[in-house]
Amino acid sequence: MKIAFVVQRYGLEINGGAELHCRWVAEHMKKVAEVEVLTTKAADYITWKNHYTRDEETVNGIRVRRFPVTRARNPERFGRVQDRLLRHEHNEADELRWLDEEGPRTPSLIQYLKDNESAYDYFFFFSYRYYHSYWGIKTVPRRSILVPTAERDPVIGLRIFQDLFRTPRAIIYNSVEERKMINEVSGNEQVPGDVVGVGTEVPGRYSGEAFRRKYNMVGPYVLYLGRIDENKGCHKLFDYFIRFKRESGSEAKLILAGSTVIQIPSHPDIQYLGFMDDEEKFDALDGAELLVMPSFYESLSMVTLEAWALGKPVLANALCDVLKGQCQRSNGGLFYETYPEFREALSLLLSSPRLRRTLGENGRRYFEANYTWDVIENKYLALLGRLEKEKSA
Amino acid sequence: MGQDKIEIDYDRIDVARIMDQIKEKIAAEARSEPQASGAEAAPIPELDFMAGQGRMRRVLLKLMSPFRPLVKLLILPVDEEHRRTVLILDRTNRRLDRLISEVERDRRVTIERLDRLREYTKLLHHLCHNLVIEMSKLKIEEETLKTKTRVMEKDFEFLGKREKALEKEALK
Numbered sequence: 001m002k003i004a005f006v007v008q009r010y011g012l013e014i015n016g017g018a019e020l021h022c023r024w025v026a027e028h029m030k031k032v033a034e035v036e037v038l039t040t041k042a043a044d045y046i047t048w049k050n051h052y053t054r055d056e057e058t059v060n061g062i063r064v065r066r067f068p069v070t071r072a073r074n075p076e077r078f079g080r081v082q083d084r085l086l087r088h089e090h091n092e093a094d095e096l097r098w099l100d101e102e103g104p105r106t107p108s109l110i111q112y113l114k115d116n117e118s119a120y121d122y123f124f125f126f127s128y129r130y131y132h133s134y135w136g137i138k139t140v141p142r143r144s145i146l147v148p149t150a151e152r153d154p155v156i157g158l159r160i161f162q163d164l165f166r167t168p169r170a171i172i173y174n175s176v177e178e179r180k181m182i183n184e185v186s187g188n189e190q191v192p193g194d195v196v197g198v199g200t201e202v203p204g205r206y207s208g209e210a211f212r213r214k215y216n217m218v219g220p221y222v223l224y225l226g227r228i229d230e231n232k233g234c235h236k237l238f239d240y241f242i243r244f245k246r247e248s249g250s251e252a253k254l255i256l257a258g259s260t261v262i263q264i265p266s267h268p269d270i271q272y273l274g275f276m277d278d279e280e281k282f283d284a285l286d287g288a289e290l291l292v293m294p295s296f297y298e299s300l301s302m303v304t305l306e307a308w309a310l311g312k313p314v315l316a317n318a319l320c321d322v323l324k325g326q327c328q329r330s331n332g333g334l335f336y337e338t339y340p341e342f343r344e345a346l347s348l349l350l351s352s353p354r355l356r357r358t359l360g361e362n363g364r365r366y367f368e369a370n371y372t373w374d375v376i377e378n379k380y381l382a383l384l385g386r387l388e389k390e391k392s393a
Numbered sequence: 394m395g396q397d398k399i400e401i402d403y404d405r406i407d408v409a410r411i412m413d414q415i416k417e418k419i420a421a422e423a424r425s426e427p428q429a430s431g432a433e434a435a436p437i438p439e440l441d442f443m444a445g446q447g448r449m450r451r452v453l454l455k456l457m458s459p460f461r462p463l464v465k466l467l468i469l470p471v472d473e474e475h476r477r478t479v480l481i482l483d484r485t486n487r488r489l490d491r492l493i494s495e496v497e498r499d500r501r502v503t504i505e506r507l508d509r510l511r512e513y514t515k516l517l518h519h520l521c522h523n524l525v526i527e528m529s530k531l532k533i534e535e536e537t538l539k540t541k542t543r544v545m546e547k548d549f550e551f552l553g554k555r556e557k558a559l560e561k562e563a564l565k
Contacts, residue, residue, distance in 0.1 A: 157508055159515075185512065318412075319501065331408050338494040340419040341412070348399060348415070358406050 001033040007126040010039040018149040022126040048104035067109035151297040174300040199373035208287025221253040223288035229261040233294030308363030332363025
């Protein structure tokens with residue numbers, strides 16, 4: 001079986017959620033099928049400027065074909081177009097213009113799909129909202145499998161996507177909530193699919209003690225991992241945590257790691273440690289009392305799964321239905337909508353090691369039952385087997 | 394801080410149940426807040442200049458006693474006003490926070506409802522459009538069938554006449 005993974009960016013240095021998800025799945029599927037990646041030459045998701053020069057290369061043993069982006073995105077113009085689209089009545093042509101502006105515009109990739117459809121058994125398209133997925137699925141609908149990685153974002157309501165979600169041969173969802181949302185907006189229940197998500201590799205050795213020693217950390221700390229951004233709910237997290245400290249007198253610290261987009265408030269108990277590599281990330285998780293996840297929009301949240309893999313509880317933003325749903329299904333974390341809920345949930349977690357341990361264990365069991373690579377691979381293979389059976393029937 | 398009221402069954406832990414208890418607790422606190430603020434607004438007790446012990450202190454207080462009304466006049470109102478203002482500001486801040494969170498939640502719910510409503514409207518529009526098309530098709534079909542029936546009636550009439558004519562010819 002020959003499979004192609006079609007994604008907006010690809011490379012070892014690309015850390016975006018959907019792109020990393022695609023690379024991990026592709027690298028695992030390599031064991032059971034001939035795998036290729038079809039992608040663009042872009043590395044920057046804001047402008048999609050061509051960055052990679054070679055048309056073909058091998059990344060971790062996978063052949064990667066790169067196609068040039070014919071027009072870089074102008075973020076300001078795109079912002080204006082999107083704003084107009086979301087605020088005013090519009091037609092399908094306007095939506096297609098928006099898609100063109102969003103990019104990454106790679107007509108040669110679409111032409112390649114058209115010319116080489118029969119050379120592949122299936123095409124996995126990652127991220128529904130970009131040019132490559134929309135036009136790619138329209139070009140090879142009967143061989144396409146969509147991994148939408150959709151968040152509760154207003155563009156999901158666009159008319160062009162209702163049609164898109166009904167077109168592919170199958171859909172692989174990240175969460176039950178994502179499936180429900182896509183079913184609701186497009187009425188695509190008849191399209192075969194499964195909730196799969198993505199696995200994560202937990203290193204054999206990690207040490208919270210080493211992390212504490214390295215950063216001279218004393219006392220309990222709450223950890224946030226990821227981009228420090230308003231969209232991720234960080235401004236609310238800072239506000240809530242500072243108020244919590246003022247009112248509770250708790251000695252807990254808030255430790256942040258990841259790239260920053262907004263300014264971090266200067267507070268003695270809020271500490272920013274910069275971008276961390278995987279090894280250090282797991283050390284930090286191991287030393288933490290809990291992981292806090294304040295994001296409003298998540299389609300899965302890998303870092304939450306990583307915390308559960310290490311048996312750490314999570315405190316999540318309940319306004320993100322995926323995070324709330326994951327916490328409820330796993331019984332591995334508490335969630336909050338307002339400051340009083342944040343205060344009560346955090347103080348409950350910090351004051352009860354038994355509760356943290358029990359929630360962490362539940363999270364670990366949930367992770368092992370649903371998100372280890374064996375489970376993920378089996379789900380992918382089961383779906384492909386089902387499609388093959390339907391094809392031969 | 395307040396976790397004493399939360400009951401947790403560690404053998405069959407249920408985070409939804411824990412969160413429900415937290416919400417109940419917060420709601421109970423919010424209900425009792427007006428009473429608390431009433432207590433906060435109660436008059437500030439007069440300063441007891443005779444409190445404490447020690448001979449020196451008592452002598453000093455006695456010496457200062459003629460000035461007590463002046464001290465009260467100059468200091469107390471300011472202190473009381475300051476305390477009250479702080480309390481009012483604190484209460485207002487809490488209310489504002491609660492209102493902001495409620496407004497934020499309502500806003501999200503409203504946006505979701507509006508989005509859903511917009512979708513329904515679009516679907517209804519499509520449905521009406523499709524119904525009109527189907528009705529038009531049916532109307533055309535009906536007209537075609539009517540025409541066919543008329544043609545067949547005429548054919549039948551003609552065949553009847555022919556039959557009679559042939560019978561006449563046969564009898565001759």
